[in-house]
Amino acid sequence: MEIRNIKTFIKVAATQNFSKAAEQLGYSQSTITIQIQQLEKELGTQLFERIGKQVSLTEQGEVFLNHANEIMRVTNEAAVFARETSTPEGTLRIGSVESLATAILPELLLRFHNACPKVETIIKTDMSDGLINMVRNNEIDLFLTLDQKIYGSEWVRAVQQEEDIIFVTSSKHSFSGKEKINIETLQNEPFLLTEKGVSYRYELERILSEKEIVIKPVLEIGNTETIIHLLEHGMGVSFLPMFSVSKSIERGILTQIQADFPAVHMYSQLLYHKNKWITSQMNTFITIAQEFFKTDYKMP
Secondary structure, three states: OOHHHHHHHHHHHHHOOHHHHHHHHOOOHHHHHHHHHHHHHHHOOOOEEEEOOEEEEOHHHHHHHHHHHHHHHHHHHHHHHOOOOOOOOEEEEEEEOHHHHHHOHHHHHHHHHHHOOOEEEEEEEOOHHHHHHHHHOOOOOEEEEEEOOOOOOOEEEEEEEEEEEEEEEEOOOOOOOOOOEOHHHHOOOOEEEOOOOOHHHHHHHHHHHHOOOOOOOOEEOOOHHHHHHHHHOOOOEEEEEHHHHHHHHHOOOEEEEOEOOOOEEEEEEEEEEOOOOOOHHHHHHHHHHHHHHHHHOOOO
16 A cells, blocks of 8 residues: 555545645646555545545545544654654644734744744644644644634644634724723624634624624625734724734724623634644644743733
């Protein structure tokens, strides 16, 4: 059983598309087809159902995916074993949600680079569900997410920090300094929101739906830095993690809106799969993140 065929199987399972898998792996589509056929012949079972351009795992394919990820984990462990030195080398792949990638991750990456200057670091951003799938398919080593607490026997949680999610606007807005702005009043403001599916936006809409209130944003974008920039220039209001706007609030550019609304909390979490081989660079990044959240992470 060839490792390259197993790698191809994992990539097809992740993309659910032979041509996309071929493009990402640098193979022709015919090569992908042959490799999967070879693997299915060796295993004596069909791994994928092919309907049109989309493919999906069969029940046997789902079972084998767990074995394939374990094979790659052990293979990677063997590959890095001989390369482990006092100064970490190699690659570190980190997945992160957008808000943490712009507000928290740069400081962690700076400290990590100072500690491990020879390590190539690759960052991928996505929503929590996408990051979880990347970890399961061994596309990233660690993931940094902002969500409800993530449970499950397959996860190891290296960091967990409670975060406040707040309504925020320009300090020049008429709401600045006022107490308990009614949510019905707030809903008429031009809202700048992160894209649907982001954990704290989902929680905002869930609470509003219970009050039969709907907010229709004038801008919807995944990049929180863009939202903050527009807020600083006096455009609308938003609902964002405190950590992402704390510096602007400290400088007096933005202000928290004291809204008549239930407190919303999420959790910054750094996780990895329980079966993941912990390289020295992973261990170093985890230690840096734990130290940062323990001693240097402060809210205004």
